[in-house]
Amino acid sequence: MxxxxxxxxxxxxxxxxxxxxxxxxxxxxxxxxxxxxxxxxxxxxxxxxxxxxxxxxxxxxxxxxxxxxxxxxxxxxxxxxxxxxxxxxxxxxxxxxxxxxxxxxxxxxxxxxxxxxxxxxxxxxxxxxxxxxxxxxxxxxxxxxxxxxxxxxxxxxxxxxxxxxxxxxxxxxxxxxxxxxxxxxxxxxxxxRNSAAVLNGKETHEELEALGEDIFRYFGLGCRNVSKLFVPKGYSFDAFFQAIFKYQDVIHYEKYANNYDYNKAVFLMSNFKLLDNGFLTLKEDPSYASPISSVFYEFYENIDELQARLDADAEQIQCIVSNDLIQNSIPFGQTQNPQLWDYADNVDTITFLLTTK
Incomplete structure (x- = not known):
């Protein structure tokens, strides 16, 4: 053949x-x-x-x-x-x-x-x-x-x-x-692995709306779903929440709603400070893996230092979304549309299969 x-x-x-x-x-x-x-x-x-x-x-x-x-x-x-x-x-x-x-x-x-x-x-x-x-x-x-x-x-x-x-x-x-x-x-x-987005506060409404696709597609269950945001110190999430409002119907899906209620309750009982819009919680946390219905965020001061941090954490990250702020990042809204040559974990499966004896 x-x-x-x-x-x-x-x-x-x-x-x-x-x-x-x-x-x-x-x-x-x-x-x-x-x-x-x-x-x-x-x-x-x-x-x-x-x-x-x-x-x-x-x-x-x-x-x-x-x-x-x-x-x-x-x-x-x-x-x-x-x-x-x-x-x-x-x-x-x-x-x-x-x-x-x-x-x-x-x-x-x-x-x-x-x-x-x-x-x-x-x-x-x-x-x-x-x-x-x-x-x-x-x-x-x-x-x-x-x-x-x-x-x-x-x-x-x-x-x-x-x-x-x-x-x-x-x-x-x-x-x-x-x-x-x-x-x-x-x-x-x-x-x-998890995926992250890096913002600088200059994103358009359309870009942040597309970021919502990266977060909510497949209810956030994929390794290419954005589960962590890096934002500049002093960042206001108002524009982000306004842009992702179009995804509000996700809360009407029972399995997602159950996760939202449960995870929010766990966070609140632990006295964690949350940002909440009724269908997504944001929690400041150094981890990349947030639970369903929640996204973690972290502040940064210097983009070069953040680049070094992301390079060091490469084995935990599937892909990064940004407006060309980070090397090899992809555009907003594209995490769930990988090309055939975009390999999971950056491991070339074809080369492995062709060369392994």
């Missing part, structure tokens, strides 16, 4: 996914497999919240659109063009790659799944109990498009066996277990 064939299969998946949106599901008769998959996928999207209460149709549709936008011929070609290693022919050292996936946001493990298959390896997939349906459905579609993938994809319910390498995602606690259990295998072990 050549690289071009592999690319074409995922481009076809992108075309399939592009038919679905929260506003309207629009069937394109030129897309392969619609008779078998179109209606069933809509049903699965609508059922996802019954499988995982955080997977509302709005959030699942957003994840689907993100992958539809990513899986174009142009994007896939640009992504893979940077690798000098030639893997256009069948991989003579085909590996069985164990994938232990998270389930905090819909399809969070799809990039690892894609990377394993595009490099000509076999995927042994252990899904999270929180996300057991979406990826297997898309795998069935891929096998429909190219039946040779049937022997490349295995979903494992019990113990993982007969694997050569591992890519595992979990909490800091589970990472310690993974590191011990897989100590004799080449591996990528991902731990907890």
């Amino acid at each position: 050549t690289l071009e064939t592999k690319k074409s299969v995922f481009v076809e998946l992108g075309k399939f996914l592009s038919q679905f949106s929260e506003e309207e599901n629009t069937r394109n008769e030129s897309v392969l497999g619609n008779d078998l998959f179109f209606e069933d996928f809509i049903k699965l999207i609508l059922l996802s919240q019954s499988h995982n209460g955080w997977y509302t149709p709005e959030q699942v549709y957003f994840a689907i659109k993100s992958w539809a936008d990513a899986l174009t011929e142009e994007n896939i070609s640009k992504w893979l063009s940077q690798y000098a290693t030639d893997f256009t022919q069948d991989n003579k050292t085909e590996k069985n790659v164990a994938l232990i996936l998270a389930g905090n946001i819909p399809l969070v493990g799809f990039h690892d799944f894609l990377s394993v298959l595009i490099t000509g390896n076999k995927a042994l997939v252990k899904t999270s109990s929180n996300d057991q349906h979406l990826l297997p459905f898309l795998a069935k579609y891929l096998v429909f498009v190219d039946e040779s993938l049937k022997d490349k994809i295995t979903f494992v319910e019990g113990k993982l066996e007969n694997f050569d390498t591992v890519i595992a995602t979990g909490s800091n606690n589970t990472a310690r277990y993974f590191e011990y259990y897989f100590k004799d295998k080449p591996s990528i072990i991902r731990k907890n």
Whole structure:
């Protein structure tokens, strides 16, 4: 199976996914497999919240659109063009790659799944109990498009066996277990990370509104969600609160509201000083990992000193949002729209899969 064939299969998946949106599901008769998959996928999207209460149709549709936008011929070609290693022919050292996936946001493990298959390896997939349906459905579609993938994809319910390498995602606690259990295998072990935003008080209303997207998308459950703000000393949060008011409806979602009530109560009982707008609390705290419905903040005096601090804390940070204040930061509103070449934890999965023996 050549690289071009592999690319074409995922481009076809992108075309399939592009038919679905929260506003309207629009069937394109030129897309392969619609008779078998179109209606069933809509049903699965609508059922996802019954499988995982955080997977509302709005959030699942957003994840689907993100992958539809990513899986174009142009994007896939640009992504893979940077690798000098030639893997256009069948991989003579085909590996069985164990994938232990998270389930905090819909399809969070799809990039690892894609990377394993595009490099000509076999995927042994252990899904999270929180996300057991979406990826297997898309795998069935891929096998429909190219039946040779049937022997490349295995979903494992019990113990993982007969694997050569591992890519595992979990909490800091589970990472310690993974590191011990897989100590004799080449591996990528991902731990907890959080994202931060750096403000200087000159942001426009539109930029702060976009920052709200970085905070509230997926209810703040993703590692790319902003959970920490760095603001200059004396910063007023009035403009920030005005800009994020458009996200007020999040409090009407019961699971989010329960977290808001609980975490706010815990903070208040501990006599912490809070800023609160009725659906989000802000707490001054040096940590990066804030609980759901809360964002931590910290004051800074010098941007260069802050840059040094962020560099030192790099292993705790997934991405940084700013208006070009910090090196390699991304624009407001873009944390949940990573490109194919934006690797989790800055670990190049393709290079790992191509070079690991």
